[in-house]
Amino acid sequence: MKENLEFIYHIPPRILFGPGSLEKLRNEKLPGKKALIVISAGGSMKKLGYLDRLVDILKSLKIEYVVFDKILPNPIKKHVMEGAQIAREEKCDFVIGLGGGSSIDSAKSIAIMVNNPGDYWDYIIGGTGKGKPIEKPVLPIVAITTTAGTGTEADPWTVITNEETNEKIGFGNQYTFPTLSVVDPELMLSVPPHLTAYQGFDTFFHSVEGFIAKIATPISDLYALKSVELIAKYLPICVKDGKNLLARTYVALANTLAGFVESTSSCTSEHSLEHALSAFHPELPHGAGLIMVSEAYHTFFASKVPEKYIQLAKAMGVDVDSLPAEERPFAFVKAMKKLQEECGVGNLKMSDYGIKEDEIEKLADNAIKTMGGLFEMDPYKLSFEEAVEILRKAYK
Numbered sequence: 571m572k573e574n575l576e577f578i579y580h581i582p583p584r585i586l587f588g589p590g591s592l593e594k595l596r597n598e599k600l601p602g603k604k605a606l607i608v609i610s611a612g613g614s615m616k617k618l619g620y621l622d623r624l625v626d627i628l629k630s631l632k633i634e635y636v637v638f639d640k641i642l643p644n645p646i647k648k649h650v651m652e653g654a655q656i657a658r659e660e661k662c663d664f665v666i667g668l669g670g671g672s673s674i675d676s677a678k679s680i681a682i683m684v685n686n687p688g689d690y691w692d693y694i695i696g697g698t699g700k701g702k703p704i705e706k707p708v709l710p711i712v713a714i715t716t717t718a719g720t721g722t723e724a725d726p727w728t729v730i731t732n733e734e735t736n737e738k739i740g741f742g743n744q745y746t747f748p749t750l751s752v753v754d755p756e757l758m759l760s761v762p763p764h765l766t767a768y769q770g771f772d773t774f775f776h777s778v779e780g781f782i783a784k785i786a787t788p789i790s791d792l793y794a795l796k797s798v799e800l801i802a803k804y805l806p807i808c809v810k811d812g813k814n815l816l817a818r819t820y821v822a823l824a825n826t827l828a829g830f831v832e833s834t835s836s837c838t839s840e841h842s843l844e845h846a847l848s849a850f851h852p853e854l855p856h857g858a859g860l861i862m863v864s865e866a867y868h869t870f871f872a873s874k875v876p877e878k879y880i881q882l883a884k885a886m887g888v889d890v891d892s893l894p895a896e897e898r899p900f901a902f903v904k905a906m907k908k909l910q911e912e913c914g915v916g917n918l919k920m921s922d923y924g925i926k927e928d929e930i931e932k933l934a935d936n937a938i939k940t941m942g943g944l945f946e947m948d949p950y951k952l953s954f955e956e957a958v959e960i961l962r963k964a965y966k
Contacts (some may be wrong), residue, residue: 577787601710602664671720719769720831723751734876738849768857780831790835867965
């Protein structure tokens with residue numbers, strides 16, 4: 571694959587990174603006078619006291635707020651539209667996403683729809699989306715991440731499911747970057763082991779896919795390889811000892827670096843395939859779905875761009891040079907499987923989430939029709955039959 575030496579670098583968020591960063595918000599000029607705070611329906615932001623801490627900071631800055639607390643783990647269009655309506659009615663002039671990727675992604679999508687008319691899917695590119703341009707201003711977005719999974723605090727992307735059509739599609743542009751982001755690993759100490767693993771592997775695959783994507787650049791490669799290195803070293807520690815703040819901080823750094831990767835390169839069709847799984851089975855955590863697909867997917871691509879996979883294996887600490895030449899690209903897949911086992915997610919099954927083998931062709935078709943753009947980012951053009959074969963090999 572020919573190396574891409576051209577790039578446009580545009581990552582505008584101001585990022586407050588490190589333990590204790592939430593408190594640093596008190597010293598920041600926030601981008602409005604009344605916030606819509608977007609949080610999940612699960613109640614963790616209230617239970618853990620994170621919402622109260624944010625509200626206290628807003629009050630100290632004399633900023634009004636309204637809380638919207640309906641976001642699902644796989645966020646849906648209905649709640650984007652509902653949140654935007656509340657923001658309009660309450661005259662909110664900026665949006666704060668507090669929580670994991672689903673809350674921050676929803677905050678971005680709500681920020682689009684407060685001023686722009688019609689339905690959110692009018693603006694989506696892909697599937698049944700109409701691809702209309704966003705003509706009215708997008709509200710400023712503040713991202714406060716409490717997980718290390720999506721890197722959404724450092725990129726413009728938001729992923730929403732149209733629950734009416736079973737389409738889960740990523741979207742974003744230069745206006746959907748957060749204005750300000752807070753990455754405070756102290757807010758991640760309470761994430762349970764299995765979710766820590768799922769989120770960490772989402773970070774991992776953002777970086778791996780961004781590295782093999784045909785639009786990867788020298789800049790994205792730097793971020794991607796460092797992110798992979800940090801996940802390989804520190805994610806198992808976080809899974810085993812969630813209170814280890816140093817390990818949490820390194821995994822949070824890997825996550826933010828993966829957001830930089832997504833701002834300078836792209837995901838590949840691995841994400842399209844997983845989005846199809848969780849569009850039809852929304853109870854499937856995104857990171858878990860990626861893990862399920864990963865061995866079959868990366869075994870296939872390791873033979874297509876072997877040099878890339880050799881570099882990834884080296885980033886994971888593998889002594890590649892000691893291996894026979896034909897084994898070197900696949901050393902990454904072995905290291906990835908070992909990492910999954912160390913994190914307790916080595917034997918996830920699609921069937922445990924109600925996915926049936928006779929759905930595979932429908933899922934592959936959905937992946938190509940809804941997020942075909944990521945198939946264009948692959949270093950090798952997958953056919954429908956090859957996409958089906960990857961899912962068949964991944965099925966348990």
